[in-house]
Amino acid sequence: MHQWHLRNRNSRIGLAALILVLAPGLRAQAPEAEVRARESAPPFQITVETNLVTVRVVVRDRQGRPVGGLTKDDFRLFDDGKPRPISGFAVEVGAAPAPTGGAPPAGTGSAHAIAAPFPERFVTLFFDDLHLEDGAVKQVRNAAWRYISTALRPQDRVGIVTSSGQTGTDFTADRNRLHDVLFKIAGHSRTLPTSHECPKIGEYQAYLMDQLLRSDAIEIAAAEGWECRCKGLNETAECADGERRMAIAQAAQIWDLADTQSLHALDLADAVVQRMSAMPGQRILVLVSAGFLTTTRGTMIDALIDHALRQNVVVNAIDAAGLYTRDAQDSILVYRHDLQNTKNQIENEGVSLQRDVLAAVAAGTGGTFFQNDNDFDAGIRETAQAPEIAYILSFALSDVKLNGRFHSLKVRLDKGGPFDIQARRGYFASAPAEAKAPAKSAIESLVFSQEQQQDFPATVTARTGASGLLIVIHVDIQPLRFRKEGDRNLDTLTFDTAVFDSDGKYVAGKESSLDFRLPGEKLQQLRQSGINAETRFRVPAGAYRIREVVRDTETGKTTTVNANVQVE
Numbered sequence: 380m381h382q383w384h385l386r387n388r389n390s391r392i393g394l395a396a397l398i399l400v401l402a403p404g405l406r407a408q409a410p411e412a413e414v415r416a417r418e419s420a421p422p423f424q425i426t427v428e429t430n431l432v433t434v435r436v437v438v439r440d441r442q443g444r445p446v447g448g449l450t451k452d453d454f455r456l457f458d459d460g461k462p463r464p465i466s467g468f469a470v471e472v473g474a475a476p477a478p479t480g481g482a483p484p485a486g487t488g489s490a491h492a493i494a495a496p497f498p499e500r501f502v503t504l505f506f507d508d509l510h511l512e513d514g515a516v517k518q519v520r521n522a523a524w525r526y527i528s529t530a531l532r533p534q535d536r537v538g539i540v541t542s543s544g545q546t547g548t549d550f551t552a553d554r555n556r557l558h559d560v561l562f563k564i565a566g567h568s569r570t571l572p573t574s575h576e577c578p579k580i581g582e583y584q585a586y587l588m589d590q591l592l593r594s595d596a597i598e599i600a601a602a603e604g605w606e607c608r609c610k611g612l613n614e615t616a617e618c619a620d621g622e623r624r625m626a627i628a629q630a631a632q633i634w635d636l637a638d639t640q641s642l643h644a645l646d647l648a649d650a651v652v653q654r655m656s657a658m659p660g661q662r663i664l665v666l667v668s669a670g671f672l673t674t675t676r677g678t679m680i681d682a683l684i685d686h687a688l689r690q691n692v693v694v695n696a697i698d699a700a701g702l703y704t705r706d707a708q709d710s711i712l713v714y715r716h717d718l719q720n721t722k723n724q725i726e727n728e729g730v731s732l733q734r735d736v737l738a739a740v741a742a743g744t745g746g747t748f749f750q751n752d753n754d755f756d757a758g759i760r761e762t763a764q765a766p767e768i769a770y771i772l773s774f775a776l777s778d779v780k781l782n783g784r785f786h787s788l789k790v791r792l793d794k795g796g797p798f799d800i801q802a803r804r805g806y807f808a809s810a811p812a813e814a815k816a817p818a819k820s821a822i823e824s825l826v827f828s829q830e831q832q833q834d835f836p837a838t839v840t841a842r843t844g845a846s847g848l849l850i851v852i853h854v855d856i857q858p859l860r861f862r863k864e865g866d867r868n869l870d871t872l873t874f875d876t877a878v879f880d881s882d883g884k885y886v887a888g889k890e891s892s893l894d895f896r897l898p899g900e901k902l903q904q905l906r907q908s909g910i911n912a913e914t915r916f917r918v919p920a921g922a923y924r925i926r927e928v929v930r931d932t933e934t935g936k937t938t939t940v941n942a943n944v945q946v947e
Contacts, residue, residue, distance in 0.1 A: 413901065415894040431824070433691055434772040435471070435745050436790050437801040446798060447768045456772060457789040458779075467773030469830070471661070471765075497924045497943055498883035499534040499829050501550055501658040502763050503651055506564050507668035507699075509542045509640040510733075513566045515699040519667050520561050522755035526763060527557050536658075536882055537763075540651055542644040543567040550658065550882050570637045578603030580630055582637040582672055583729025584722075588630035590674075599722050600626035641671045645679045648740075649686055656690035658883050659827045659926065663693050665762045666740065669700040670733030680736060681785070684743035685807040691824075695762035696737035698750040700730065745803035779808050825928045825939055826877045826888070834936035835859060839927045841944040847917035848946055850876060852927055855909045860933045867896045871932040876914055881922040889914070920946050 434456065438446040451468035504523055508516060527537060536550035539560045546563040548556055572579035578600040580588070587596035604622030609615070648666065655662040664687070673680055687694050734750060741748040749758040772790070779786070787805040792798055836855035841848060852874060861868035872895075877888035891914055897905065925942040 413896055413898070415896075431467075432688075432774055432776060432788075432806050433467075434774075434788060434790065434802050435691075435693060436770045436772060437745075437766045437768075438770070438792065439799040439801070441797060443799070445766050445768045449770060449792070449794075451772075453793055454770065454772060455791040455793060456774065457791070458774075459786050460789070463774050465772050466775055467771070469771040471769040471771055472767070497534065497879075497881065497922075497941075498536045498550070498552075498658075499660040500532075500663065500765055501536050501538070501655060501660055501883060502663045502665060503538045503540055503550075503655060504763070505540045505542070505648060505651060505664060505666045505668075507542045507644050507666065507671070508545065508564060508567045509644055510568055510571075510669050510671045511566045511667075511699055512568070512571060512669070515669060516564055516566050518753075519697060519699050519755050519759070520564055522759045523667075523763075524558060524561050525756060526759045527554060527561075530760070530764065539564075540647065541567075542640075542647055544647075550884070552882070568640070570633050570640065577607035578626055578629070580626070580633055581726060581729060582633065583732060584725055585630040585633035585637060586672060586674065587725065588627060589634040595721050596725060597623065597627060597630075599718050599725070600630065602718050637672060638676075641673055641676055642679070644668075644671060645673070645676060645683060649679075649683050652683065652687050652690055652692045652694075655692050657827070657885050659877075659879055659885075659924070660829050660883060661693075661765065662691060663695060663746075663763065663765075665759075666694060666696045666737060667699050668696070668737060670698065670730070670735070670737050672729070672733055673736045674732075680739060681807070684740060687740075687744045688803060688806050692744065693746045694740045694744040695746040696741040696748045697755070697758045697762055698734055698737060698748070699755075700734075742804050745801060747801065776808060781808050784808055822875055822928060822930075825937065826875055826926055828939070829941070830939065831941060832937065832939050834934075834938050835929075835931065837927070837929050837938045837940055839925055839940045839942040841925060841942060843946055847915050848878075848923075848944070850914050850916070850925055850927075850942075852876075852912045852914075852929065852940075853909055854912065854929060854938075857906050857909075858934075858936075859931050861895070861897070861902060862933055864896075866898060868899065868902045869933075870895045872910075872912070873930045873932070874912055874914065875928040875930075877926040878916055878918060879924045879926065881924075883924075886918060886923065887916050918946060922946075 436454070438449065440446055451465055454465060454468075456463045456465055506516065506519070531537065531552070531554070533552070536552055537557055538548060538550040539557065540547045541564055545565075545567060546560050548560045551557065570582050570585075572581055580600055584596050584600070587593040588600065601619065601623040604626055605619055609618035609622060612618075648664070651664060655664065684694075686692075737750070738748045740746070747762055749761055752758065785805055785807050788803060790800050790802045792800065835858045838853045840851045840853075842851075843849065854872065856872075859870060861870045863869075872893045874891045874893075875888070876891070878886040880886050891912070893910075893912060895902075922943070922945050925944060927940045927942070929938045929940075930936070
């Protein structure tokens with residue numbers, strides 16, 4: 380076999396240079412102008428901006444079971460109440476096995492295809508320990524461990540994050556590591572009132588006192604202070620006035636801490652969404668929290684939803700407080716039934732508002748909100764486990780002004796019901812933060828996807844040698860259409876290659892192109908033999924997934940291929 384080592388326009392690439400390998404029998408001396416190789420930095424970066432809106436839909440029947448067998452024609456999609464054509468449709472099966480690569484050629488060194496499943500689903504368990512009591516942490520933590528130890532699939536990877544930053548781990552399938560991290564999680568709230576505090580001022584009551592100057596909330600705190608430090612000891616107007624001033628100052632301090640904790644939790648959740656955008660597969664963020672107040676953080680909630688939608692991250696939420704209704708008597712206000720009833724109402728209102736953020740983020744991203752239930756084993760299953768069947772709808776924003784406005788989405792079925800339809804509630808028509816060609820966003824989505832498509836035949840194999848990991852992409856160019864220009868046939872094949880490790884982390888990648896200017900005889904020879912394009916990476920020993928996206932310029936066709944290899 381004779382090789383053409385094609386000149387690279389970027390001489391600094393070195394070993395990254397693309398090589399075109401021709402079949403036996405072709406002339407060794409071919410003009411360089413017939414085929415030219417180009418290579419550049421990969422367009423698939425960590426952040427994604429796209430003008431394609433993806434809507435992941437789960438349809439359940441009256442018994443809560445996912446409904447299968449639906450087609451594109453069964454769905455109707457409405458954008459701000461107007462019908463929107465569905466341009467893309469796919470069915471996602473939760474229990475689908477991980478794709479595996481083809482077998483490598485015989486006798487090709489120490490890299491070989493492996494059958495072990497590579498990661499397909501990435502789940503982040505986000506424990507909001509800044510808003511959780513130890514009891515709530517323990518219940519959900521134990522349920523999470525039962526799920527991880529019994530139901531985690533080989534192709535699943537789990538990461539753990541805490542809003543306090545006290546503990547956590549990146550995505551892994553190591554159950555021992557996950558166990559160690561889980562059982563280090565504890566409550567770290569600085570605002571939850573304790574049994575010995577007097578007055579007991581919660582976050583919502585502090586908000587009412589400090590931000591809204593609600594007299595009833597202030598009166599409750601002042602009365603508690605009177606009961607603890609004035610009654611029977613110093614029943615004077617001066618003592619009562621002092622307790623009122625002290626309660627107002629305490630509320631201001633609590634609200635400042637509460638607002639800071641909410642800010643920190645939202646900032647970290649947004650960072651987790653950005654981190655998950657680099658994972659090649661389905662991405663689920665499970666927010667475990669008792670909820671928190673975001674009365675001054677509405678813009679951040681909208682931004683979090685927007686980023687999750689853009690990065691195809693579904694946010695599910697678990698209300699870790701479980702069933703909650705405050706109607707018990709507080710020992711401090713046992714003789715003030717009027718104030719006790721008002722305090723119960725305030726606390727119930729606060730719990731409802733705190734849960735609203737969980738409901739909003741889940742609904743906004745097409746996720747599930749598990750609430751009003753103490754069966755946290757069921758909660759973890761519903762939020763961390765993939766549904767048996769999901770439908771992926773998509774449409775382009777070619778006719779939408781990118782002015783940042785929110786567009787509501789509604790998905791309907793043409794079939795008889797009743798059905799429960801779970802899908803994102805809308806999207807923000809925002810212009811990209813950076814000027815990127817739309818094609819790059821589409822390429823990035825393909826690179827970080829698991830789906831395989833074959834618009835034209837291509838295979839990927841790999842082997843190792845002195846120069847590192849050698850990746851060989853064989854392309855059958857029979858279906859491709861070359862453009863005639865004089866006596867030459869023109870086309871360009873672009874190869875986007877990405878390497879991921881066994882936990883799905885992006886290791887390396889690049890984009891290479893072959894520009895063809897072939898005479899008719901040479902084109903016919905290549906149509907018979909196909910082409911083998913080679914590219915190299917230096918990687919340490921370990922298991923890797925190769926993701927290859929091959930694009931043909933003239934036809935606009937794209938082929939994507941996965942291959943799993945072990946480098947020893």
